[in-house]
Protein backbone atom coordinates (compact mmCIF):
# COMPACT_ATOMS: atom_id res chain seq x y z
CA UNK A 255 0.00 0.00 0.00
CA UNK A 256 1.29 3.47 -0.91
CA UNK A 257 1.34 6.38 1.48
CA UNK A 258 -2.00 7.83 2.57
CA UNK A 259 -2.53 11.15 0.79
CA UNK A 260 -3.76 13.64 3.38
CA UNK A 261 -5.09 17.20 3.10
CA UNK A 262 -5.25 19.53 6.11
CA UNK A 263 -8.27 21.85 6.45
CA UNK A 264 -7.41 24.77 8.75
CA UNK A 265 -3.88 26.19 8.83
CA UNK A 266 -3.95 27.40 12.42
CA UNK A 267 -2.32 26.50 15.72
CA UNK A 268 -3.62 22.94 15.99
CA UNK A 269 -3.29 22.27 12.26
CA UNK A 270 0.44 22.47 12.94
CA UNK A 271 0.18 19.71 15.54
CA UNK A 272 -1.29 17.46 12.83
CA UNK A 273 1.37 18.56 10.33
CA UNK A 274 4.26 17.90 12.75
CA UNK A 275 3.13 14.30 13.30
CA UNK A 276 2.35 13.66 9.62
CA UNK A 277 5.81 14.96 8.70
CA UNK A 278 7.34 12.17 10.78
CA UNK A 279 4.95 9.30 9.95
CA UNK A 280 6.19 7.01 7.19
CA UNK A 281 2.62 6.04 6.21
CA UNK A 282 1.48 9.56 5.25
CA UNK A 283 2.11 12.22 2.70
CA UNK A 284 0.50 15.64 3.23
CA UNK A 285 -0.25 16.75 -0.31
CA UNK A 286 -2.33 19.88 0.34
CA UNK A 287 -3.48 22.36 2.96
CA UNK A 288 -6.38 24.82 2.80
CA UNK A 289 -7.60 27.73 4.88
CA UNK A 290 -10.33 30.28 4.24
CA UNK A 291 -7.47 32.75 4.66
CA UNK A 292 -5.41 31.64 1.64
CA UNK A 293 -2.31 33.52 2.84
CA UNK A 294 -2.28 31.32 5.99
CA UNK A 295 -2.52 28.19 3.85
CA UNK A 296 0.35 29.43 1.68
CA UNK A 297 2.59 30.17 4.68
CA UNK A 298 1.71 26.79 6.25
CA UNK A 299 2.54 25.00 2.97
CA UNK A 300 5.92 26.73 2.86
CA UNK A 301 6.66 25.89 6.51
CA UNK A 302 5.86 22.18 6.11
CA UNK A 303 6.98 21.76 2.46
CA UNK A 304 3.42 20.86 1.37
CA UNK A 305 3.13 20.96 -2.44
CA UNK A 306 -0.34 22.58 -2.78
CA UNK A 307 -2.38 25.19 -0.90
CA UNK A 308 -5.97 26.35 -1.38
CA UNK A 309 -8.45 28.95 -0.10
CA UNK A 310 -11.32 26.46 0.31
CA UNK A 311 -11.76 22.79 1.16
CA UNK A 312 -14.07 22.25 -1.86
CA UNK A 313 -11.33 23.33 -4.23
CA UNK A 314 -8.76 21.18 -2.42
CA UNK A 315 -11.03 18.12 -2.56
CA UNK A 316 -11.77 18.51 -6.25
CA UNK A 317 -8.21 19.22 -7.36
CA UNK A 318 -6.19 16.72 -5.26
CA UNK A 319 -6.56 12.97 -5.25
CA UNK A 320 -6.83 12.71 -1.46
CA UNK A 321 -7.41 9.61 0.68
CA UNK A 322 -8.04 11.42 3.98
CA UNK A 323 -8.26 14.84 5.63
CA UNK A 324 -7.58 16.45 8.98
CA UNK A 325 -10.33 18.94 9.84
CA UNK A 326 -8.75 21.52 12.13
CA UNK A 327 -11.06 24.53 11.73
CA UNK A 328 -12.69 26.25 14.75
CA UNK A 329 -15.21 24.15 16.71
CA UNK A 330 -18.31 25.57 15.01
CA UNK A 331 -16.82 25.15 11.50
CA UNK A 332 -16.28 21.36 11.36
CA UNK A 333 -19.64 20.29 9.96
CA UNK A 334 -19.67 21.57 6.38
CA UNK A 335 -16.13 20.37 5.70
CA UNK A 336 -16.92 16.98 7.31
CA UNK A 337 -20.07 16.45 5.20
CA UNK A 338 -18.34 17.52 1.97
CA UNK A 339 -15.36 15.25 2.69
CA UNK A 340 -17.63 12.31 3.56
CA UNK A 341 -19.53 12.84 0.31
CA UNK A 342 -16.19 12.83 -1.53
CA UNK A 343 -15.38 9.44 0.07
CA UNK A 344 -12.54 10.72 2.26
CA UNK A 345 -11.60 9.31 5.66
CA UNK A 346 -11.33 11.98 8.35
CA UNK A 347 -9.59 12.94 11.54
CA UNK A 348 -11.81 15.68 12.95
CA UNK A 349 -10.66 17.87 15.80
CA UNK A 350 -12.82 17.77 18.89
CA UNK A 351 -15.67 18.50 19.28
CA UNK A 352 -17.34 16.68 16.37
CA UNK A 353 -19.80 19.58 16.02
CA UNK A 354 -21.63 22.10 18.20
CA UNK A 355 -25.33 21.81 17.24
CA UNK A 356 -27.78 18.89 17.10
CA UNK A 357 -28.29 19.48 13.36
CA UNK A 358 -24.58 19.51 12.59
CA UNK A 359 -23.91 16.33 14.59
CA UNK A 360 -26.78 14.54 12.88
CA UNK A 361 -25.83 15.59 9.37
CA UNK A 362 -22.21 14.47 9.87
CA UNK A 363 -23.30 11.09 11.25
CA UNK A 364 -25.68 10.62 8.30
CA UNK A 365 -23.05 11.59 5.70
CA UNK A 366 -20.42 9.30 7.27
CA UNK A 367 -22.77 6.32 7.47
CA UNK A 368 -24.12 6.86 3.93
CA UNK A 369 -20.65 7.08 2.39
CA UNK A 370 -19.08 4.40 4.63
CA UNK A 371 -15.99 6.50 5.31
CA UNK A 372 -13.86 6.11 8.42
CA UNK A 373 -13.84 8.89 11.04
CA UNK A 374 -12.03 9.55 14.27
CA UNK A 375 -12.52 12.62 16.45
CA UNK A 376 -9.40 13.77 18.27
CA UNK A 377 -10.56 13.21 21.84
CA UNK A 378 -6.98 12.66 22.83
CA UNK A 379 -7.24 12.46 26.61
CA UNK A 380 -7.58 8.69 26.11
CA UNK A 381 -3.87 8.69 25.15
CA UNK A 382 -2.73 10.68 28.21
CA UNK A 383 -0.54 8.19 30.12
CA UNK A 384 -1.99 8.78 33.64
CA UNK A 385 -5.57 8.46 32.34
CA UNK A 386 -4.72 5.44 30.19
CA UNK A 387 -3.05 3.71 33.16
CA UNK A 388 -6.02 4.50 35.44
CA UNK A 389 -8.40 3.10 32.80
CA UNK A 390 -6.29 -0.07 32.47
CA UNK A 391 -6.45 -0.54 36.23
CA UNK A 392 -10.24 -0.11 36.14
CA UNK A 393 -10.57 -2.54 33.20
CA UNK A 394 -8.44 -5.12 35.03
CA UNK A 395 -10.91 -5.02 37.92
CA UNK A 396 -8.62 -3.45 40.51
CA UNK A 397 -11.16 -0.74 41.36
CA UNK A 398 -14.27 -2.90 41.05
CA UNK A 399 -17.34 -1.30 39.48
CA UNK A 400 -16.95 2.46 38.90
CA UNK A 401 -19.40 4.42 41.06
CA UNK A 402 -18.31 8.06 40.85
CA UNK A 403 -15.85 10.34 39.11
CA UNK A 404 -14.69 13.92 39.58
CA UNK A 405 -12.91 15.78 36.81
CA UNK A 406 -11.70 19.36 37.04
CA UNK A 407 -10.25 20.45 33.70
CA UNK A 408 -9.67 24.18 33.43
CA UNK A 409 -7.60 26.44 31.17
CA UNK A 410 -5.59 29.53 32.00
CA UNK A 411 -7.47 32.65 30.94
CA UNK A 412 -5.10 33.59 28.07
CA UNK A 413 -6.42 30.63 26.07
CA UNK A 414 -9.77 32.45 25.84
CA UNK A 415 -8.42 36.00 25.70
CA UNK A 416 -5.30 35.61 23.55
CA UNK A 417 -4.82 32.18 21.99
CA UNK A 418 -8.18 31.59 20.32
CA UNK A 419 -9.53 34.39 18.10
CA UNK A 420 -12.92 32.63 18.13
CA UNK A 421 -13.41 31.82 21.86
CA UNK A 422 -16.51 34.05 22.03
CA UNK A 423 -18.11 31.85 19.36
CA UNK A 424 -17.33 28.70 21.35
CA UNK A 425 -17.31 27.71 25.01
CA UNK A 426 -14.99 26.11 27.51
CA UNK A 427 -17.44 23.21 27.31
CA UNK A 428 -16.58 22.61 23.66
CA UNK A 429 -12.92 23.37 24.15
CA UNK A 430 -12.15 21.29 27.28
CA UNK A 431 -15.51 19.94 28.40
CA UNK A 432 -15.49 17.66 25.34
CA UNK A 433 -12.35 15.95 26.70
CA UNK A 434 -13.87 15.73 30.20
CA UNK A 435 -17.16 14.22 29.00
CA UNK A 436 -15.36 11.78 26.70
CA UNK A 437 -13.08 10.67 29.54
CA UNK A 438 -15.88 9.89 32.00
CA UNK A 439 -17.99 8.13 29.32
CA UNK A 440 -14.90 6.04 28.54
CA UNK A 441 -14.23 5.20 32.19
CA UNK A 442 -17.83 4.27 32.95
CA UNK A 443 -18.21 2.52 29.57
CA UNK A 444 -21.77 3.81 29.66
CA UNK A 445 -24.03 6.53 28.26
CA UNK A 446 -25.00 9.65 30.18
CA UNK A 447 -28.72 9.57 30.91
CA UNK A 448 -29.22 13.09 32.31
CA UNK A 449 -27.30 16.16 33.44
CA UNK A 450 -27.72 19.07 35.81
CA UNK A 451 -25.39 22.06 35.42
CA UNK A 452 -24.75 25.60 36.60
CA UNK A 453 -22.50 28.26 35.10
CA UNK A 454 -20.88 31.49 36.16
CA UNK A 455 -20.08 34.43 33.92
CA UNK A 456 -18.81 37.99 33.95
CA UNK A 457 -15.02 37.81 34.04
CA UNK A 458 -14.55 37.04 30.33
CA UNK A 459 -17.49 39.26 29.31
CA UNK A 460 -15.85 42.18 31.15
CA UNK A 461 -12.85 41.63 28.86
CA UNK A 462 -15.03 41.66 25.73
CA UNK A 463 -15.15 37.85 25.31
CA UNK A 464 -18.83 36.98 25.14
CA UNK A 465 -18.86 33.52 26.69
CA UNK A 466 -19.34 31.88 30.10
CA UNK A 467 -16.42 31.69 32.55
CA UNK A 468 -17.02 28.32 34.14
CA UNK A 469 -19.45 25.38 34.30
CA UNK A 470 -20.03 22.79 37.00
CA UNK A 471 -22.00 19.78 35.80
CA UNK A 472 -23.36 16.61 37.35
CA UNK A 473 -23.79 13.63 35.02
CA UNK A 474 -25.91 10.58 35.80
CA UNK A 475 -25.09 7.44 33.84
CA UNK A 476 -27.62 4.78 32.77
CA UNK A 477 -26.12 2.09 35.04
CA UNK A 478 -26.14 4.43 38.06
CA UNK A 479 -22.62 5.95 37.97
CA UNK A 480 -22.30 9.67 38.73
CA UNK A 481 -19.68 12.22 37.67
CA UNK A 482 -18.99 15.85 38.56
CA UNK A 483 -17.17 17.99 36.01
CA UNK A 484 -15.72 21.48 36.28
CA UNK A 485 -14.63 23.31 33.14
CA UNK A 486 -13.48 26.91 33.35
CA UNK A 487 -11.59 29.45 31.26
CA UNK A 488 -10.52 31.82 34.05
CA UNK A 489 -7.62 30.08 35.82
CA UNK A 490 -5.01 32.80 36.48
CA UNK A 491 -2.26 33.00 33.88
CA UNK A 492 0.33 32.77 36.65
CA UNK A 493 -0.68 29.21 37.59
CA UNK A 494 2.17 26.75 36.91
CA UNK A 495 0.56 24.92 34.00
CA UNK A 496 -1.85 25.92 31.20
CA UNK A 497 -4.34 23.31 32.45
CA UNK A 498 -5.59 22.82 35.99
CA UNK A 499 -6.35 19.07 36.10
CA UNK A 500 -7.65 16.97 38.97
CA UNK A 501 -9.36 13.62 38.50
CA UNK A 502 -10.77 10.92 40.74
CA UNK A 503 -12.41 7.64 39.86
CA UNK A 504 -13.95 5.69 42.73
CA UNK A 505 -15.12 2.10 42.35
CA UNK A 506 -16.59 -0.33 44.87
CA UNK A 507 -13.11 -1.85 45.43
CA UNK A 508 -10.71 1.05 45.03
CA UNK A 509 -10.01 4.52 43.69
CA UNK A 510 -7.42 6.46 41.72
CA UNK A 511 -6.52 10.14 42.05
CA UNK A 512 -4.71 12.16 39.40
CA UNK A 513 -3.25 15.62 39.85
CA UNK A 514 -1.67 16.65 36.56
CA UNK A 515 -1.53 20.41 37.14
CA UNK A 516 1.33 20.32 39.59
CA UNK A 517 3.98 17.99 38.28
CA UNK A 518 7.21 18.88 40.04
CA UNK A 519 9.33 16.70 37.78
CA UNK A 520 10.65 19.87 36.15
CA UNK A 521 10.61 23.23 37.92
CA UNK A 522 12.12 26.12 35.97
CA UNK A 523 13.03 29.46 37.56
CA UNK A 524 14.44 32.38 35.62
CA UNK A 525 14.68 36.08 36.40
CA UNK A 526 11.41 36.55 34.44
CA UNK A 527 9.23 33.59 35.40
CA UNK A 528 8.84 30.31 37.20
CA UNK A 529 6.98 27.39 35.66
CA UNK A 530 6.69 23.62 35.42
CA UNK A 531 7.03 22.73 31.74
CA UNK A 532 4.67 20.24 30.13
CA UNK A 533 6.10 16.75 29.84
CA UNK A 534 2.91 14.95 28.82
CA UNK A 535 0.97 16.79 26.13
CA UNK A 536 3.30 17.89 23.34
CA UNK A 537 6.96 18.73 23.02
CA UNK A 538 9.97 17.88 20.86
CA UNK A 539 12.69 15.52 22.08
CA UNK A 540 15.78 15.24 19.91
CA UNK A 541 13.74 16.90 17.15
CA UNK A 542 10.87 14.37 17.26
CA UNK A 543 7.25 15.14 18.19
CA UNK A 544 6.40 13.51 21.55
CA UNK A 545 3.38 13.54 23.85
CA UNK A 546 -0.18 12.30 23.83
CA UNK A 547 -1.42 15.12 21.56
CA UNK A 548 0.64 13.47 18.82
CA UNK A 549 -0.19 9.88 19.83
CA UNK A 550 -3.88 10.23 18.94
CA UNK A 551 -2.97 11.51 15.46
CA UNK A 552 -0.47 8.67 15.03
CA UNK A 553 -3.23 6.22 16.05
CA UNK A 554 -5.51 7.61 13.31
CA UNK A 555 -2.92 6.87 10.62
CA UNK A 556 -1.78 3.54 12.12
CA UNK A 557 -5.37 2.28 12.24
CA UNK A 558 -6.26 3.62 8.80
CA UNK A 559 -3.36 1.52 7.52
CA UNK A 560 -4.13 -1.59 9.61
CA UNK A 561 -7.90 -1.39 9.19
CA UNK A 562 -8.42 -1.74 12.97
CA UNK A 563 -11.19 0.22 14.74
CA UNK A 564 -10.29 3.64 16.12
CA UNK A 565 -10.18 3.95 19.91
CA UNK A 566 -12.74 6.81 19.61
CA UNK A 567 -15.80 5.94 17.52
CA UNK A 568 -18.05 8.33 15.63
CA UNK A 569 -20.84 7.46 18.09
CA UNK A 570 -18.58 8.32 21.05
CA UNK A 571 -17.90 11.76 19.61
CA UNK A 572 -21.53 12.40 18.63
CA UNK A 573 -22.75 11.46 22.11
CA UNK A 574 -20.11 13.71 23.72
CA UNK A 575 -21.54 16.65 21.75
CA UNK A 576 -25.07 15.70 22.83
CA UNK A 577 -24.01 15.64 26.51
CA UNK A 578 -22.50 19.11 26.16
CA UNK A 579 -25.62 20.48 24.48
CA UNK A 580 -27.64 19.09 27.40
CA UNK A 581 -25.24 20.68 29.92
CA UNK A 582 -25.66 24.05 28.18
CA UNK A 583 -29.43 23.74 28.25
CA UNK A 584 -29.43 22.77 31.92
CA UNK A 585 -27.17 25.71 32.88
CA UNK A 586 -29.55 28.05 31.03
CA UNK A 587 -32.83 26.68 32.34
CA UNK A 588 -31.76 25.63 35.83
CA UNK A 589 -33.44 22.25 35.22
CA UNK A 590 -32.04 18.70 34.81
CA UNK A 591 -31.94 17.68 31.13
CA UNK A 592 -32.23 14.22 29.53
CA UNK A 593 -29.46 13.48 27.05
CA UNK A 594 -30.02 12.38 23.41
CA UNK A 595 -27.88 9.64 21.84
CA UNK A 596 -27.11 8.47 18.32
Ligand SMILES: NC(=O)c1ccc[n+]([C@@H]2O[C@H](COP(=O)([O-])OP(=O)(O)OC[C@H]3O[C@@H](n4cnc5c(N)ncnc54)[C@H](O)[C@@H]3O)[C@@H](O)[C@H]2O)c1
Pocket residue numbers: 263264265266267268269288289290291294310311326327328329331349350351376378418419420428429
Ligand atom coordinates in the same frame (compact mmCIF):
# COMPACT_ATOMS: atom_id res chain seq x y z
N1 LIG B 1 -7.11 18.26 20.80
C1 LIG B 1 -6.89 19.41 21.49
O1 LIG B 1 -6.69 19.39 22.67
C2 LIG B 1 -6.96 20.72 20.77
C3 LIG B 1 -6.13 21.79 21.12
C4 LIG B 1 -6.27 23.00 20.42
C5 LIG B 1 -7.24 23.11 19.42
N2 LIG B 1 -8.03 22.04 19.15
C6 LIG B 1 -9.11 22.14 18.16
O2 LIG B 1 -8.56 22.36 16.87
C7 LIG B 1 -9.46 23.17 16.11
C8 LIG B 1 -8.69 24.38 15.58
O3 LIG B 1 -8.19 25.15 16.65
P1 LIG B 1 -6.94 26.12 16.46
O4 LIG B 1 -6.46 26.45 17.82
O5 LIG B 1 -5.98 25.55 15.47
O6 LIG B 1 -7.67 27.40 15.82
P2 LIG B 1 -7.00 28.50 14.90
O7 LIG B 1 -7.90 29.67 14.92
O8 LIG B 1 -5.56 28.71 15.26
O9 LIG B 1 -7.02 27.85 13.44
C9 LIG B 1 -8.20 27.58 12.74
C10 LIG B 1 -7.95 27.90 11.27
O10 LIG B 1 -9.09 27.48 10.53
C11 LIG B 1 -9.36 28.47 9.53
N3 LIG B 1 -10.76 28.32 9.11
C12 LIG B 1 -11.88 28.73 9.73
N4 LIG B 1 -12.96 28.32 9.05
C13 LIG B 1 -12.52 27.63 7.97
C14 LIG B 1 -13.15 26.95 6.89
N5 LIG B 1 -14.50 26.89 6.82
N6 LIG B 1 -12.36 26.35 5.96
C15 LIG B 1 -11.02 26.40 6.05
N7 LIG B 1 -10.35 27.02 7.05
C16 LIG B 1 -11.10 27.63 8.00
C17 LIG B 1 -9.01 29.79 10.19
O11 LIG B 1 -8.73 30.80 9.21
C18 LIG B 1 -7.78 29.41 11.00
O12 LIG B 1 -6.58 29.61 10.27
C19 LIG B 1 -10.62 23.52 17.04
O13 LIG B 1 -11.70 22.65 16.82
C20 LIG B 1 -10.04 23.30 18.43
O14 LIG B 1 -11.00 22.98 19.41
C21 LIG B 1 -7.88 20.85 19.77
